Amino acid sequence: MNLTAQPAGARVGRVPVRFRGPFVRWPRGADATLAIALFLAATFLQDAPGDTVAVRSVTDVPPPVLVLFAAAGAALYWRRRRPVRVLWVTLAAWAPTLGSSYSTLGGVVIVALYSVGRHADDTRWGRLGVVAALAAVTADGLVNSLHWGEICFGCLVMSGAWYVGRRLLLRTERAAQLRHEQAAEARRIVAEERTHIARELHDVVAHRVSMMTVQAGAARMVAADDPQGALEAMTAVEEAGRQALDELRHLLGVLRPKAERDGLGPQPGLTDLPRLVEQVREAGLDVSFIDGIQAPLPARVELSVYRIVQEALTNVLKHSGPRTHTEVRLAHTKCGRGLTIEVLDDGRGAAVQSVSDTAREGMGGHGIVGMRERALLLGGSLDAGPRPGGGFRLTAHLPVQGEAA
Template sequence: MNRTAQPAGTPVRSVPSKFRGPFVRWPRIADATLALAMFVAVTSLEEGPGDSLVVRPVVDLPPAVLLLFAAAGAALYWRRHKPLAVLSVALAAWAPMLGSSYANVGGIVIVALYSAGRHTQDRRWGPLGVVAAVGAVTLDGLLLSLPAGEIGFGCLVMLGAWYMGRRLRLRSERAAQLRQEQAAEAQRIAAEERTHIARELHDVVAHRVSMMTVQAGAARMVAAEDPQGALEAMTAVEEAGRQALDELRHLLGVLRPKAERDGLGPQPGLTDLPRLVAQVREAGLDVSLTDDIRAPLPARVELSVYRIVQEALTNVLKHSGPHTRTEVRLGHDQCGPGISIEVLDDGQGAALQSVSGTARTTGMGGHGIVGMRERALLLGGTLDAGPRPGGGFRLTAHLPVQPVLGEPA
C-alpha cells in the first residue's frame, strides 16, 4: 500500500505548517500598516545629491501634493480587493508630479503593480498598467534629463514587480488545482474501494443467503405436516450456510493484507504490536515502540490501532527502505477522551533513494493513506499525514475510545 494524497479540506495537524508572515496572518492590519508606511515615506523623504535620500519637512509640501500623496498611499489599503483600481489611483496621483522633486510616488506604483499581478485574474488591464508605468518612468527620466541606463533600470523594476506578483498568483493557482485534484482522487479511490467490496460481498454471499432464506421459509411452512421435508430443507439451509461461510472467508482472505491470509484467528490488538515491530525489525527497519496506553480499549479501536501502525510501517519500509529510523508512539489524548497514534521516520533509509519527494507524498498507484483515513473516520477519529520539514514522513491519528452502541468493549 502506498501513501496517497490527503483531501485538500483536511487540516494537517501533524505536519508543521510553513512560515506565515504578517501579510498572510493579518492581511488587513498588514495592508493598513503598509499604506501608512508608504505615505510617510513619500511625504518625508526626497532624493538628494548622489542618489541619496534626505528628510523633507512636511510643511514644505504644497497642499495639492500632500493630497495626492495621501490618496495614493491610502489606496494601498484596498490592494487585495481592488488591485486595478489601486493601480489606477497610484498612476493618476503620480502623473501630475512627473519631472518634479515630488515625483517619488513611484514606490507606491511598484507596490500597486505587484498587487495587480498577485491579486487579479485580469490579463488585459494588468499589462496595460505596466505599459503606463513604464511610460511614466520614461517621461519622468526625460524631463529630469536622467541617463538612459537609469531610465531603463526603472522600467525593469516596474515590469519585474508586476511579473513577480503574476508568477506567485499562477503558482498558487496551480497548487490549489493540484489540491483539488488530489482530493477528488482520494474520494474516487475511497468510493472505488467501497464499491469493490460491496460488489464482491453481493456476488459471493447474496446468492447463498437468498437460498437459505427460501429454504428456511419452506421448512417453516411444512414443518407441521411434513417433518421429513422440513428436515431436508433445513439440511439444505445448513449446507448453503457452510458454503456461504467458506466463500466469505475466501473473500476476506483476498481483501486482507498478504501477511494476514494464513489464518482467520483472533483479530490483532495492542498486545500484538511488539510482535509486529519485531517482524518489521527483521525486515531491516530501525523501529522503536512507545506504548503509554494503560486503560482497556474497545475491540474495534484496538484493531484499528494495529492496522494503522501496520500500514504506516509498511509504507516506511517501502518508500524509505531498510535502516530508516522510525518511531511509533501510542498514548492518551491530553485534550479529551481518546488515543493518539504517531509514526515518525527520518527518510534516511538505504533503499529507494530514487523515489522523489512528490511520489512519497502523493503515493501514486496505491490506497494506503486513504484506507487508513477511512478506518479512522469510521470510528469518528481523524488521520493526518505528510512530509516533515527536516526530511522524512509523519503520520498522526486520533481515535475516540467510547465503544459503539452494542459493541463489546
C-alpha cells in the same frame, strides 16, 4: 481497508508548519500599515546629490502635493480588492509630480503594480496600467536627464514587481487546481472502491443465501425419511447464515463512514421510542407520545420511523428550545396499508426564535432533507411547515411494506 483520509490540518511527524507572514495573517492591518509607511516615506524622503536620500520637513511639501501623496497612500488599503483602480489612482497622483523633487511616489506605484499582478485578472486595463507605469518612469527619467541605463533599470523594477505578483498568482491558482484535482481523484477512487465492495457484498451474500436455500430445501425433502440428514442440512443452513452475517457486518463496516463504525448492534425500532421520548423530556421538552401502531412492522420501516421521530424532536429542541409542548403521534392509515407520523409543537419554548417566521430556516436544513429522503426511499412522503397558530408541524406517510420509490 481505510477509505477515510486524514484531516487537512493534521501534522505528520515533524513536518514544519508553513510560515504565514503578517500580510497573510492580518491582511487588513498589514495593508493599512504599508499604506501609512509609504505615505510617510513619500512625504519626508527625497533624492539628494550623490544618489543619497535626504529628509525634508512636511512644511516643505506644498499642500496640493501632500493631498496627492495622501490619496496615493490611502488607495493602497484597497490594493487587494480593487488592484487595477488602485494602480490608476497612484499613477494619477504621481503624474503631476514627474520631473520634480516631489516625484517620490515610485515606491507606491511599485506596490500597486505588484498588487495588480497578484490579485487582478489579466484584463486590458491592468495591462494598460503596467504600460502607463513604464511610460511614467521613462518620462521622469528623461525630464531629470538620467542615463538610459538608469531609466531601463527603473522600468525593469516596475515590470518586475508586476511579473512577480503575476507568477505568485499563477502558482497559487495551479496549487488550488492541483488540490481540487487530487480531491476529485480521491473521491473517484473511494467511489470505485465502494462500488467494488458493494459488488462483493452482493456476490457473497447471494452465494450464502443460495446455499441456505438449497440446504433448507434438501432438509424439507428428507425430513420424513431421514431425520438425521435433515438435521445435518439445517446445521449447514445455520452455519451458512452465520458466515453470511459475519461477512455482511464486515463489508458494511468498511462502507460505513469512520464516525459511524462503532456499535454494530441492533438498529433501533418502535420499542425504543419510549426511551427516546424520555430522554428528550429530560432535556427539557414537554413531550406527549401516542403510539397507535399495533401490528409488527418490517425492520427497515421501524428504523425509519425511529430516525424521523428522533430528528424531528431534535429540531424542536434546537429551534424552539426547552419547555416547548410537543406531540408525537403514530397511527395506521385508514386503509391499513401505511402509517402516519405526526410531530407538532407550539413553538413557545424558552429559546424560541420566531419559528413561524423563519420556518425552520426555510425548511432547507439537512434534518428535514434527511427525513424526507428516508420517507421517499420507502415509497412514502414527508411534509413540514409552520402551523397557522404558531409552531411547526411535520407529517410523514410511510407504506407498511416499505416498497422502494
